[in-house]
Amino acid sequence: xxxxxxxxxxxxxxxxxxxxxxxxxxxxxxxxxxxxxxxxxxxxxxxxxxxxxxxxxxxxxxxxxxxxxxxxxxxxxxxxxxxxxxxxxxxxxxxxxxxxxxxxxxxxxxxxxxxxxxxxxxxxxxxxxxxxxxxxxxxxxxxxxxxxxxxxxxxxxxxxxxxxxxxxxxxx
Numbered sequence: 445x446x447x448x449x450x451x452x453x454x455x456x457x458x459x460x461x462x463x464x465x466x467x468x469x470x471x472x473x474x475x476x477x478x479x480x481x482x483x484x485x486x487x488x489x490x491x492x493x494x495x496x497x498x499x500x501x502x503x504x505x506x507x508x509x510x511x512x513x514x515x516x517x518x519x520x521x522x523x524x525x526x527x528x529x530x531x532x533x534x535x536x537x538x539x540x541x542x543x544x545x546x547x548x549x550x551x552x553x554x555x556x557x558x559x560x561x562x563x564x565x566x567x568x569x570x571x572x573x574x575x576x577x578x579x580x581x582x583x584x585x586x587x588x589x590x591x592x593x594x595x596x597x598x599x600x601x602x603x604x605x606x607x608x609x610x611x612x613x614x615x616x
Contacts, residue, residue: 447477447510455533456480461509471514474523478509481531504531 451458457480464474481504511524 456529474513476509476511479506479529481506506530
């Protein structure tokens with residue numbers, strides 16, 4: 445919207461103050477935009493003391509605003525404009541809002557990064573699965589070799605006993 449661009453160029457942050465819609469079809473009939481320093485912060489207190497953590501107020505009672513209305517000729521008409529601010533017009537980088545285009549670009553960058561990370565994770569998973577399969581095959585081969593050694597020992601055990609007995613001579 446033009447007032448948002450205007451506010452950035454001038455050095456303040458715009459807020460949507462109000463929006464009136466048609467009860468018939470829900471389309472916007474009027475809007476009021478203003479400086480984000482409009483009004484004063486109300487203290488929010490509950491029954492048992494402070495509800496919110498106290499913060500420094502950014503509101504300074506600024507009256508700068510624009511009121512636009514959709515008229516019968518299907519055009520937006522400015523019905524009220526207050527130019528004067530009661531505070532210095534300098535937007536700090538923290539307060540400066542990104543444009544929608546910048547946000548869209550950032551979303552696209554993050555989406556691409558996420559897609560790349562997912563591909564990388566899939567490749568890592570594939571490598572881990574492959575490694576696990578190799579380890580399992582190796583374990584199975586070792587288990588078979590150990591089983592063969594045990595079976596061979598069991599097979600030669602009686603023969604070894606017989607040889608030992610023959611070397612020692614008869615026990616009786």
